[in-house]
Amino acid sequence: MSIVLYHHPWSRAATTVWMLEEVGQPYELRFVDLNAGAQRSADHERRNRMHKVPVLDDGDVRVSENAAIAMYLADRYAPGRLAPALDAAQRGSYLRWCVFAPSVIEPACMAKASGWAYSPRQAGFGTYDDMLATLEEAVGSGTWLLGETFTMADVVVGATARWMLRFGMMKSDVVAAYADRLAARPALQRADAVNARVTAEHGLTPPGA
């Protein structure tokens, strides 16, 4: 099997499983025991100097950073289906949303939840209120971020939103309705089942349980 995902089911790598289920390629999971510190082993440090999962290997290609993995998988295995073509009008919006999740949604939610003192004009992620208004405008005006076409950007943004809603770091009925639409996707349901199986196999306790 050429695709290998370094994974822990209670990490952002759980979302990578959803990405893989959406593209429909076979893959192998290799468990990185974050609780035991395996991310700091020499082997994993060679994979990702940041000591983080996910890391995805596909033959000679190695990708880390979940949004980059998403864009890689969609372009490589589902062009025109999960990623708009390079010359499609929606391509710009697609790329914007893939990057928006880690660079704006995540830090804006963290800043608000942790009470960070910072200057929103200097911080690239601006304010939580602007972030939420931007997201609500997009997911409140169509089924998916790009309207009626589901793309890998919905996995990246949707997974981040689901996590933030679940842990009370984002509050929004509009985004919650979007999360409900995402929950009906068979690929997400398969991914949740895979992550639950790995959780059980390793006797892990889900956060907040």
Ligand SMILES: N[C@@H](CCC(=O)N[C@@H](CS)C(=O)NCC(=O)O)C(=O)O
């Ligand atoms: N920017 C990275 C973040 C990855 C990340 O933070 N992974 C966490 C789990 S969700 C991790 O591996 N933590 C282990 C550690 O920091 O020791 C991405 O988006 O992929």
